[in-house]
Amino acid sequence: MSAVANTSRVVPPSATRRLLAGLRPDARAVAYAEHVDRYGRVPSTAAEELVELVADAGLRGRGGAAFPAATKLAAVREGRGRPVVVANGAEGEPPSGKDKVLLAYAPHLVLDGAALAARAVGAKSVVVAVGDVVVPQVRHALAERRAAGVDRGLKLRVVAVPDRFVAGEETALVQFLNGGPALPTFIPPRPFERGVGGAPTLVQNVETLAHIALIARFGADWFRAAGTRDEPGTALVTLSGAIRRPGVYEIELGQTLEQLVNDAGGPAVDLQAFLLGGYYGSWLSGRDAATARLSDGDLARYGAALGARAIVALPATACGVAETARLARYLADESAGQCGPCVHGLASLAIGLEQLVRGERHSDHGLMQRRLATIVGRGACSHPDGAVKLIASAYDVFATEFERHLNGHRCSAR
Numbered sequence: 486m487s488a489v490a491n492t493s494r495v496v497p498p499s500a501t502r503r504l505l506a507g508l509r510p511d512a513r514a515v516a517y518a519e520h521v522d523r524y525g526r527v528p529s530t531a532a533e534e535l536v537e538l539v540a541d542a543g544l545r546g547r548g549g550a551a552f553p554a555a556t557k558l559a560a561v562r563e564g565r566g567r568p569v570v571v572a573n574g575a576e577g578e579p580p581s582g583k584d585k586v587l588l589a590y591a592p593h594l595v596l597d598g599a600a601l602a603a604r605a606v607g608a609k610s611v612v613v614a615v616g617d618v619v620v621p622q623v624r625h626a627l628a629e630r631r632a633a634g635v636d637r638g639l640k641l642r643v644v645a646v647p648d649r650f651v652a653g654e655e656t657a658l659v660q661f662l663n664g665g666p667a668l669p670t671f672i673p674p675r676p677f678e679r680g681v682g683g684a685p686t687l688v689q690n691v692e693t694l695a696h697i698a699l700i701a702r703f704g705a706d707w708f709r710a711a712g713t714r715d716e717p718g719t720a721l722v723t724l725s726g727a728i729r730r731p732g733v734y735e736i737e738l739g740q741t742l743e744q745l746v747n748d749a750g751g752p753a754v755d756l757q758a759f760l761l762g763g764y765y766g767s768w769l770s771g772r773d774a775a776t777a778r779l780s781d782g783d784l785a786r787y788g789a790a791l792g793a794r795a796i797v798a799l800p801a802t803a804c805g806v807a808e809t810a811r812l813a814r815y816l817a818d819e820s821a822g823q824c825g826p827c828v829h830g831l832a833s834l835a836i837g838l839e840q841l842v843r844g845e846r847h848s849d850h851g852l853m854q855r856r857l858a859t860i861v862g863r864g865a866c867s868h869p870d871g872a873v874k875l876i877a878s879a880y881d882v883f884a885t886e887f888e889r890h891l892n893g894h895r896c897s898a899r
Contacts, residue, residue, distance in 0.1 A: 541705035548690030564685025575653035598694030669866035712738035726798035762792025765871030805883030810838035
């Protein structure tokens with residue numbers, strides 16, 4: 486096990502409230518001095534030890550793909566040339582707000598993690614890529630750090646990323662930082678091989694970096710004290726919809742969805758389903774939600790995953806077909822416009838669902854299934870597949886309502 490910095494004067498955060506442990510009760514951003522008082526200074530762990538420590542902790546990315554963080558660090562570290570680190574806070578998905586909350590109220594955890602990741606891979610440059618709404622807070626945090634004399638020898642800069650759904654995909658982000666449009670690119674090479682300025686580039690979600698900042702301070706065993714054996718630690722989730730207290734919550738991976746809803750004050754009205762994982766996610770019926778645990782391993786048996794960690798509660802009075810049609814239209818409109826499955830396939834799916842909602846189309850289950858099948862795996866990026874996953878899950882969860890619409894009935898939502 487790797488060495489851990491001496492943090493004897495600092496009390497480690499609890500098992501279930503870590504990233505949000507130091508937030509101020511007045512909802513203002515945590516100042517650098519307060520941050521250091523709460524968590525201690527960034528440890529001077531050697532690069533090799535830091536990668537080993539992250540591997541021992543079993544940290545997986547918190548941006549959606551859940552890729553092992555240590556594997557990414559090692560791949561960039563072994564690349565040719567001076568690497569670049571990109572802290573990815575380009576949270577373009579409408580139901581997600583966890584990264585914005587972290588950057589707005591606890592930016593120094595993210596910046597600590599970015600500095601540590603830079604040390605681990607040998608980078609001298611860090612780009613913090615964020616949406617416009619949090620640029621002022623991040624710039625202020627960087628000014629505080631400069632005044633405190635930290636991050637010496639490391640160039641950190643903030644870049645505002647376009648507010649669109651696909652802009653946070655790592656190849657889209659790299660292309661944007663290289664002066665191009667914020668659209669996914671055909672691969673290879675991957676960013677870890679040749680990214681920003683042609684250099685090996687680590688693109689890591691800002692929450693993942695914040696966890697690295699805590700693992701470096703308190704160790705792998707501390708990190709594993711929460712979560713499950715295969716999916717250790719905590720994670721931030723954005724809970725919205727028909728919930729009494731919607732917002733960003735820190736969960737212990739493996740806890741039940743029911744516990745999360747109860748922690749948020751419970752349902753505001755009767756619920757029929759949940760959208761798990763954001764707009765590339767899956768619908769989960771209210772019946773399954775009663776026993777589902779929030780880990781990818783458990784959710785896999787329902788055909789779902791945590792994904793972007795955005796969870797939306799759908800009230801019983803809503804129409805699942807109509808809501809799915811709305812999401813399909815959004816995803817079609819957010820097409821990168823680079824391939825037929827995305828441009829034509831998603832538009833066709835959206836139009837078909839909208840016609841069903843209006844009761845204009847007499848069709849059958851097989852027609853949409855055939856359309857879905859022709860799109861999967863054929864896009865230039867993951868956007869078409871994400872949309873197909875969402876729509877396919879709706880056919881299972883809202884089967885009765887789909888049957889009504891397929892028989893030409895108008896939407897029954899109240």
